[in-house]
Amino acid sequence: MNSIELKNVSQSYKKSRVLHSVDLTLGRGEIFGLLGPSGCGKTTTVKAIAGLLCPEEGTVQVLGKKMPDLSIMGRIGYMAQAAALYPTLTAMENLRFFGKLYKLSKDDLTARIRHVTGIVGLGDELDKKVSAYSGGMMQRLSLAIALLPDPEVLILDEPTVGIDPVLRAEIWRELRMIAEGGATILITTHVMDEAAKCNRLAMMREGRIIATGTPDELVKNSGKASIEEAFIYYGGGSHEN
Amino acid sequence: MRIKAIAGRIINQLRHDKRTMALVLLAPIIVLTLVYLVFDAANDAYTISVIKVPKAVIQEIKSNDDYDMTVQRDSKAEAIDAVRSQKAIAAVSVNSDCSKVKIYVDGSNASDAKKVRGVIEQSVGQVVKDDAKAAMEDVKDEMAANPMAPKVDLDYVEPDVTTDYIYGQEDGSFFDDYGAPLIGIIIFFFVFLIAGINFLNERKDGTLERILSTPTKRGEIISGYVLGFGSLAIMQTIIVSLFVVYVLGMIMHGNILLVLLVNLLTALCALTLGMLMSTLASSEFQMIQFIPVIILPQVFLCGLFKLTGIWDVLGHCVPLYYTTDALTDVMVRGCGIDDIWLDLIVIGGCALLFMAMNAAFLKRQRSV
Numbered sequence: 031m032n033s034i035e036l037k038n039v040s041q042s043y044k045k046s047r048v049l050h051s052v053d054l055t056l057g058r059g060e061i062f063g064l065l066g067p068s069g070c071g072k073t074t075t076v077k078a079i080a081g082l083l084c085p086e087e088g089t090v091q092v093l094g095k096k097m098p099d100l101s102i103m104g105r106i107g108y109m110a111q112a113a114a115l116y117p118t119l120t121a122m123e124n125l126r127f128f129g130k131l132y133k134l135s136k137d138d139l140t141a142r143i144r145h146v147t148g149i150v151g152l153g154d155e156l157d158k159k160v161s162a163y164s165g166g167m168m169q170r171l172s173l174a175i176a177l178l179p180d181p182e183v184l185i186l187d188e189p190t191v192g193i194d195p196v197l198r199a200e201i202w203r204e205l206r207m208i209a210e211g212g213a214t215i216l217i218t219t220h221v222m223d224e225a226a227k228c229n230r231l232a233m234m235r236e237g238r239i240i241a242t243g244t245p246d247e248l249v250k251n252s253g254k255a256s257i258e259e260a261f262i263y264y265g266g267g268s269h270e271n
Numbered sequence: 272m273r274i275k276a277i278a279g280r281i282i283n284q285l286r287h288d289k290r291t292m293a294l295v296l297l298a299p300i301i302v303l304t305l306v307y308l309v310f311d312a313a314n315d316a317y318t319i320s321v322i323k324v325p326k327a328v329i330q331e332i333k334s335n336d337d338y339d340m341t342v343q344r345d346s347k348a349e350a351i352d353a354v355r356s357q358k359a360i361a362a363v364s365v366n367s368d369c370s371k372v373k374i375y376v377d378g379s380n381a382s383d384a385k386k387v388r389g390v391i392e393q394s395v396g397q398v399v400k401d402d403a404k405a406a407m408e409d410v411k412d413e414m415a416a417n418p419m420a421p422k423v424d425l426d427y428v429e430p431d432v433t434t435d436y437i438y439g440q441e442d443g444s445f446f447d448d449y450g451a452p453l454i455g456i457i458i459f460f461f462v463f464l465i466a467g468i469n470f471l472n473e474r475k476d477g478t479l480e481r482i483l484s485t486p487t488k489r490g491e492i493i494s495g496y497v498l499g500f501g502s503l504a505i506m507q508t509i510i511v512s513l514f515v516v517y518v519l520g521m522i523m524h525g526n527i528l529l530v531l532l533v534n535l536l537t538a539l540c541a542l543t544l545g546m547l548m549s550t551l552a553s554s555e556f557q558m559i560q561f562i563p564v565i566i567l568p569q570v571f572l573c574g575l576f577k578l579t580g581i582w583d584v585l586g587h588c589v590p591l592y593y594t595t596d597a598l599t600d601v602m603v604r605g606c607g608i609d610d611i612w613l614d615l616i617v618i619g620g621c622a623l624l625f626m627a628m629n630a631a632f633l634k635r636q637r638s639v
Contacts, residue, residue, distance in 0.1 A: 080484050081483075081484065081637060081639075082480055082483055082484055082636065082637055084637075084638045098637055098638055098639045099639065100486040100488065100639055101486065103484060103485060103486045104485070104486040106484065108481070108484040110477050110480060110481060110484075112476065112477040113476075113477075114476060114477035114478050114480065114481040115476070115478065116280070116284060116476075116478060117476075118284050118287045118288055119280070119283055119284060119287065123280070123283055127276055127277075127279075127280045128481070128485065130273065130275075130276035131273055131276060131277075131482060131485040131486075131487050132485055132486070133273070133486075159287070175481075179485075
């Protein structure tokens, strides 16, 4: 069974089409990268998968059920592009609040909080108010919250923006471990070296999926030397002027 | 329980935000104290012009303990003129057996007018009582002297008082009239604004979307807000009500629990309306812009000021009207639940309606 399946998904926003019949299939244990320039429809696609948007056309299925579905949402971890935190609360209060929304028991919650904050390296900063956090720390806390429910599907919208390379490498190591445990991870990015770390990639442009495949396949099929060049090749040159 | 988690989070946010807390709890007290000082800071020395009043009554008026009364004798025309030109606060005439009292009073400061009327009525009453007592003594003496004499019934006649207001009117403005509606208005104002801004930030910062990405039901979000800000409203109501009743000495004839109930429902109404309006705002400043649109018209239409004709009809269309009505009934008139249940239903109904509309709005963001 596929973890995530989009069939013919189309969506408009204020009369302009932002998604043109997008088809996408993600299997279990896969780290899937959605690659494309800003405004190409990555976030809209991701929101449709997270159940935050009901597309006008087509269907979105996650873990075998049509989205949005509350029982499935408890098994999805979602990290939006903006940090989406309460700045006046401490990091711990933020974590506990979202943990309770996933109905984690008290002991579970404490254990999960220790685990996920360890991954993002925030273990010692939890009593600080989020308003005192740097941008990178907020991003890490946001990621920690997405990991909180031990999700089977993890959706990360540009998760490593503003995180330093050492920590980024650590986070990637952890993401691989999560995927090896059978979870599906969908990452959007416009950073090419991150794209290379995904098992499979989809390139998006102006609301369309223009190519899918492993990073190597995409590079080979385009006859270019790197993902970046492949991306420009598939992009069809609307930026050439 | 998710509702409790959301309510707890709101209370945590407020707890960390000391300035907002101070604003919510202290600002109403400052405003009400100011209103009290403005409307109730009356004099304690008055001049009364007497037209034709028995000596005993004049004596009684002069000797009252609370205020310093000066009495001047005038003809009727002079007396009324004195009131008109504000040389005297009232003109009074009492017939010889104290059964008829006529007062002409300057009602432009209702609090002063009320005090002076009180003194005059009390004095006349005292004289009537003294006379009755004296008559009683006479009868007793007579009965002692002649036990066979027929029993005499003692008439105790309440004086018939008529009052003409030269300026102002009887139920003009004084703190007791303003205080009750003001409590409701203040609670509506603060809860509307703070809940609205909180929900707006939730929308703007993406935390609402994040909540919607969890299995939290839409109803749970709204109920959580109701519980969280409901607790804030209860706290504010208790502090404000106790302050006006015990510190400022506002009259409180009814059950304080009913006052709390009315204010709690009002807070729910304000909270759900605030959440609703926040969907139309894109910044805190735009939320502030709703004050002249949503709050001020309600203040003018709610019954704080006397309305006539079309305005009175319009007044019935704003939720605060029913709060004002219920609070005045309970605090000033001492009414019970029998008299205000309709008000409660209207306020609660508005809150329910706004809640349902909020849930419908959230549905646009997530269809389940």
